[in-house]
Amino acid sequence: MADIVSVDSVVKRYGELVALDHFDLHIAPGEILGLLGPNGSGKTTAINCMLQLLTYDKGSIELFGEPMTPARYDLKRRIGVVPQQVAVMNELTVRENVDCFCSLYVPDRKLRQPLVEAAIDFVGLEDFIGFRPRKLSGGLLRRLNIACGIAHRPELIFFDEPTVAVDPQSRNAILRGIQRLRDEGATVVYTSHYMEEVEQICSRIVIMDHGRVLAQGTADELKRMISVGERIQVEVDRMPDELLARLRALPHAITIEVEDDVLVCVCEASPHNLVDVLRELTDAGVTIGRVWSAPPTLNDVFLEITGRELRDGAEAGR
Template sequence: MDIVAVDGLVKRYGELLALDHFDLHIAEGEIFGLLGPNGSGKTTAINCMLQLLTYDRGSIRLFGEDMAPARYDLKRRIGIVPQQVAVLEELSVRENIDFFCSLYVSDRARRRALVDEAIDFVGLAEFAGFRPKKLSGGLLRRLNIACGIAHKPELIFFDEPTVAVDPQSRNAILAGIKGLRDEGATVVYTSHYMEEVEQICSRIMIMDGGRVLAQGTNEELKRMVSTGEKIVIEVPSVSDAVLRRLRALPHVLEAGHADQTLTVRCEASPHNLTDVLGVLGAARVQLGRVYAEPPTLNDVFLELTGRELRD
């Protein structure tokens, strides 16, 4: 069963079309990556799914049932970890988690057990009595997660949960998200850190302008675009004539030389490296280290959404 089923969603803000017949289907037990540049419609889509925004057209079904503003039975099965840390400064770590859990669970004994489990899950046991202002950025992020997942939601929305945290905290957060999946939760994950999405997401959607541009597994997305491998060679110097010959090769998209490094970006082809080395060998270019990098999710994202700056 699809835990999330969104079909033909249209949302307008006056003349602005924020969602243009947007479709999204997420199966139970997935970590689904939702990617897009600023203003692409990600947050609008999520807020519509959560019934925090009205929409003009389309249908939203969660857990196989129609979602509506008054479907509190469905909302109790959902957890939200927002990008901005949302905790109460006057409460301790334990009190914060208990407060947010109490919005879903009224039984105190059960809630106490859930709070203890959430504290252990995010590794905050030794900080349970601390107030938020005494926590580092990484610990605050982990508290934010604990507040969103303490009630054991079946569907969890993570909105950039690793912004501005150190690598150790980031690894702990990503491991925790995979742990939630292993315990049966379905996760919708948004981030601008492409390596994180590659690491943990089973399927990925790239959207822009309120529309779906592409979706699939990490490997499927890489096969959808022309971007192939990037060949990097340590070369003290390369003449303009050699660069022109490289750019003229059948599958080469661009070639440039800077800081004693030649970089050649190619379309997918089994002969790219052989062709590039053939041109350099014919010109008797002195070569240093040579390596080829496969396309990354970042390459796919930029090819689909463009390279211009966004506000």
């Protein structure tokens, strides 16, 4: 099937700053695509160009197989956007908010009513339809934000940090809801600072920085791209400097550090890493407590590919 989103060699400049540098992105129908990047990497600029909220200098963007332009309202009606900042009207009730946003796409009240009811039920707000936003908890407010963005049943939905500052129960409900939207035929673009969420729901992940795609693939494919193969953690009673030096000299060691009486060994892939580390500790007479060994995480992938943690940097220029 043809791609729902086709972005080819898009360049976007703000004066001397190149926000998008020949940016490419292709999304197939039914994907939940995780779009990751440090603050200032160009994620929001890329999304705003796709939505034609920003003009761009070079390249082409097609949505649903058609050229996307500011005047393509027929295509825009097929898109839903759930922004990071909650965007609802405080003077309206839950039902009135969802109805108001849905009316932008579906002017006929009779056609709109079942859509509004379905969206409210979908996010679990049926017991709060008469509440105004200021009476809702943070998690319920996020759910209302989602209902307003999906009530017109869009085929392509952009979620920008939809679970920021919500409780675990609401977070799980939101993630299950996004997967249900995919199961019902929607294609989703998902941005988040929570790596575990991205790994849980995204079928494919794109990591970008400096306006370019640095890597893409499934979570497992991305993990195989990096040098980190294993993270070993061992509770220890002491850690002499000479022992640290021996551990750092092990053939597959990448970093060896001690954090609050826990030895943290980041190693390349090897079947003998744990045995080698424990042998050195035992030979040195160090008392060993609990031991953990885990494969690389998506955060390890992000850090190695971009060279910085996801939360680093200023928010401006996203």
